[in-house]
Amino acid sequence: MDTSWSQLQNKLENCLCPPGNGVFTVNTAKERKERLHHAIFGQSTDIDNLWKQSLKELPDSSKAVILGIASDCGGGILRGANWGPLFIRSTLLEQYPDLNAFDLGDVRVIPHLLADKYLNEATLSNCRKALYQDENSEFAVSPLTITEDVLHDFYQTFPNKGIFGLGGDHSVSYPLTKAYLQAKKKQGIRAAIIHFDAHTDLLVERLGIDLCFGSWCTHILDDLHQPHHLIQVGIRSSGRPKSHWESTFGVRQHWAHEIKEQGVDAIVANILTQLKDENIDELYVSFDIDAIDDSFASATGTPEPDGIMPDEAMSILRALAAKYPITGADMMEIAPFTDSSGLGIVSQEKTLKVGGEISAFLIGEMNK
Numbered sequence: 001m002d003t004s005w006s007q008l009q010n011k012l013e014n015c016l017c018p019p020g021n022g023v024f025t026v027n028t029a030k031e032r033k034e035r036l037h038h039a040i041f042g043q044s045t046d047i048d049n050l051w052k053q054s055l056k057e058l059p060d061s062s063k064a065v066i067l068g069i070a071s072d073c074g075g076g077i078l079r080g081a082n083w084g085p086l087f088i089r090s091t092l093l094e095q096y097p098d099l100n101a102f103d104l105g106d107v108r109v110i111p112h113l114l115a116d117k118y119l120n121e122a123t124l125s126n127c128r129k130a131l132y133q134d135e136n137s138e139f140a141v142s143p144l145t146i147t148e149d150v151l152h153d154f155y156q157t158f159p160n161k162g163i164f165g166l167g168g169d170h171s172v173s174y175p176l177t178k179a180y181l182q183a184k185k186k187q188g189i190r191a192a193i194i195h196f197d198a199h200t201d202l203l204v205e206r207l208g209i210d211l212c213f214g215s216w217c218t219h220i221l222d223d224l225h226q227p228h229h230l231i232q233v234g235i236r237s238s239g240r241p242k243s244h245w246e247s248t249f250g251v252r253q254h255w256a257h258e259i260k261e262q263g264v265d266a267i268v269a270n271i272l273t274q275l276k277d278e279n280i281d282e283l284y285v286s287f288d289i290d291a292i293d294d295s296f297a298s299a300t301g302t303p304e305p306d307g308i309m310p311d312e313a314m315s316i317l318r319a320l321a322a323k324y325p326i327t328g329a330d331m332m333e334i335a336p337f338t339d340s341s342g343l344g345i346v347s348q349e350k351t352l353k354v355g356g357e358i359s360a361f362l363i364g365e366m367n368k
Contacts, residue, residue: 004153004156004157005059005157007153008153008154008157009055009056009058011139011149011150011153012055012104012105012150013052013055014132014137014139015107015108015139015140015146015149015150016067016104016105016106016107016108016150017048017051017105017106017107017108018037018047018048018050018051018105018106019036019037019040019051019066019068019085019089019103019105019106020032020033020036020037020068020085020086020089020106021033021047021105021106022068022069022070022071022082022085022086022106022107022108022109023070023082023083023086023109023111024109024110024111029083029086032086032090033086035090036086036089036090036093039090039093040093040103041054051105054103055104055105057102058102058104058158059158061102061161062100062101062102062367063160063161063162063366063367063368064100064101064102064161064162064164064363064364064366064367065101065102065103065104065154065158065161065162065163065164066089066101066102066103066104066163066164066166066363067104067105067106067107067147067150067151067163067164067165067166068085068086068089068105068106068107068165068166068168069085069106069107069109069143069147069165069166069167069168069172069176070082070083070084070085070086070106070107070109070143070167070168071107071109071111071114071143071144071167071168071169071171071172072111072168072169072301072335073111073112073113073114073143073169073171074114074144074169074170074171074172074211074212074213074216075169075170075171075212075213075301075333076206076207076212076213076214077301077302078300078301078302078335078338079301079335079338080301080335080336080337080338081167081168081169081300081301081332081333081334081335082109082111082168082169083335083336083337084166084167084168084331084332084333084334084335084336085106085166085167085168087334087336087348087352088166088331088334088352088355088356088359089103089166091352091353091355091356092356092359092360092363095353095356095360096356096360099360099363099364100363100364100367101164101363101367104163107143107146107147107150108131108146109143110127110130110131110141110142110143113127113141113142113143114142114143114144114171114209114211114212115142115144115145115211116140116141116142116145117145118142118209119141119142124141127141127142128141143168143172144171144172144174144175144211145175147165147172147175147176147179148174148175148178148179151163151175151176151179151180151183152179152182152183154179155179155180155182155183156183159183159187162180162327162328162329162366163176163180163328163330164328164329164330164331164359164362164363164366165329165330165331165332166330166331166359167330167331167332167333167334168332168333169212169213169301169332169333170197170201170213170214170216170286170288170332170333171211171212171213171215171216172330172332173216173286173330173332174211174216174219174220176286176328176330177193177216177220177223177284177286177328178219178220178223180284180327180328181193181220181223181224181284182223184282184327185223185225189281189282190225190229190278190279190280190281190282191224191229191280191281191282191283191284191327191328192224192229192230192231192275192278192280192282192283192284193220193224193229193230193231193283193284193285193286194231194233194271194283194284194285194286194320195217195230195231195232195233195285195286195288196232196233196234196285196286196287196288196291196308196313197232197233197234197235197286197288197290197291198234198235198236198237198256198288198290198291198302198304198307199214199235199237199238199288199290199302199304200217200232200235200238200245200253201213201214201215201216201217201218201288202215202217202218202245202248202249202251203215203218204218213301213333217230217232217249217251218249221249221250221251225278226250226278227249227250227251228250228251228252228274228278229278229280230249230251230252231251231252231253231254231271231274232245232251232252232253232254233253233254233259233267233271233291233308233316234254234255234256234259234291234292234307234308234313235253235254235255235256236255236256236257236304236306236307237302237304242255252274254267254270254271256291256306256307256308257306259308259312264312264315264316264319267316268315268316268319268320271316271320272319272320272323275320275323275324280324281324281325282324282325282326282327282328283320283324283325283326283327284326284327284328284329285317285320285326285328285329285330285362286329286330286332287313287329287330287331287332287358287359287362288332288333289331289332289333289334289351289354289355290302290303290304290307290333291307291308291313292307292308292309292310292313292354293305293306293307293308293309294307296309296310296350296351296354297350297351297354297355298339298347298350298351299334299335299336299337299338299339299347299348299350299351299352300333300334300335300338300351301333301335301338302333310354310357310358313358314357314358314361317358317361317362318361321361321365325365325368326362326365326366327366328366329362329363329365329366331355331358331359331362334351334352334355336348336351336352
């Protein structure tokens, strides 16, 4: 533990930054960031040092560990999900002050980058110099690559802790789930992904890019014990029918209209039967806020009507959590400054309220 923890701590101090600082700005949202820092650290100055000191408490902290990935470079419709981690944290601190979780901070995000594999050597060198003041640094520079690299070390050092990821567009779930699934396999644990979304995210690539908000699921299937251990809930916006996705990729889907027609209890019973038959041990919940009907969640890049209601989502989550431990989770695609409803701040508040309730529940379950 000592050697691996020392190495991980060094990586965290370099590749991450204080909570809320993942979006690099000088004055934009300065007051909001300061309020967040004051709520977490009791002051809004000398935050870098206070945050680095707080990292020393990680080994003895709660099982649930929050990590923000303030990147929307993998999105493609309306941008703005990079502000999600800052706003969701504020919501959790204000509405759930007794919630127990260790805040690891944010991945350091260069907003124009997605993954290191897309960069040439000159760009990698320039970005290493910008982030680490060392063009020959060994650390990654893109948000997806940094996240995956950090989490592989995290799970190796703390196999009994879990990450609650705050996004960010849904491409961020690629490194979150990949590192989680690979760590669980090493432990001999059979894990399933419960994916709430209006969209399948099962493209092979989008406009030539293989890792993005619409394709991340496709590229974690090999890390599951079986492809149908990816269970999707709330799907309704797709150019192809359910049969195409299930037969092509082997996943299981429960579309939003099926939840309405059959009822939550029937859907839950179906999922629980599958989990039991497949000898699943643990669950990871990836939650795209657009799984929720746009009357409750319009502050997102791709709001969709005819979705599941907040109480339906919570009923499904409670039923699953009553039978299986949730050991990893994320909340994605909350874009506080976007609005399709015309209600402005009301839309933002409604979306954050729903996202906050779901997030608080998942974090609470991860701590059990």
